[in-house]
Amino acid sequence: MNFLTTALVAPSSWIAVALLNGEYFQCLMTGTNASVLNSHLCADKSSQAHCEMYLYRLPCGTDGRVPQADRDNVLIKLRAESQVSILGWLLIAFIMLSNLMVTCLARCASPISYLQLKFWRAYAQEENDLINSYTAKHAKQLAERNLKSFFNQTPPEPLTTPSNKDWEKISSLYKFSTRDQYYSTLHRYVENCQETDSRMMRMTSASSGEATNTPAVLDFVDDARIAL
Structure with missing residues (x-):
């Protein structure tokens, strides 16, 4: 369960930020290429024809034929009409509540007590630190033995390796x-x-x-x- 929750942090955070920002909704709506929507978004613009023709480029800002003021007005209008920021906050709240519920259920259904779980985590951390030092030390001994045998042209000394x-x-x-x-x-x-x-x-x-x-x-x- 810990691995699953850790793996879901990055994609969930990316989705929440995208929803809060609302840029993906702007790209979605400007890329539909619907004449009615294009006319609605580009109405009362100084360059309405260019705005409707190059609407899909406005979120990226790669078209210079549409004035910057018209581009900003279209994007602000899309952001105001969208409610994706609410979805972003709902997603964040759902993630927090889900994490709280999973943690509580895991604690209640755990076959071990809190103190034993604390001891288990301390042991796992100590074992991980020691195994790193032991493997580095043993790898160094094995490398020194092999190099010594190679350069001296002598049989290798016995060294036990798992x-x-x-x-x-x-x-x-x-x-x-x-x-x-x-x-x-x-x-x-x-x-x-x-x-x-x-x-x-x-x-x-x-x-x-x-x-x-x-x-x-x-x-x-x-x-x-x-x-x-």
Whole structure:
């Protein structure tokens, strides 16, 4: 939801400014090329014929055959007849009310409390700052290793770098879950890796224990062989 509201800010602001200014309405009306409208807009002008012929150029101000006074009068008349400024203010009010309602609904329907949300945002900011510094530091180490190996013509020193799958896992979009309290995809990845390593260690320990413990039947066979 935050991404959507952020993405809608720029186009909504542009539309609101265009409605408040009213220039797009002037371009629309002067470009219709309707004889009745042209006669209405250019009535009582000193250069009525040129005004009607080059009406579509008046908003851009590229036609010098129409006096500046007539051009200004036509544009002022169009702006007075239009009500698009009201639409602009209505759009701004609608955006503000919609943003307020979305924020209130998101807070009420959120599965986490306000303090936890505040902690989550603080963690996300800290993680973002640290990952930038860590990636820059690791990239510098990798570049130094490669350049050192190239210029000295020696085998590269071992340096652990996350694989493509690891980068993909921590780069996916994360959605908070009350069941698994992870605060980012990186947090989830690290915790899952630790759980996987712990399970592997337990399985290895169990396999080793089973291999060292000799069943009673085999002990009996070994004792018989020793007696023989």
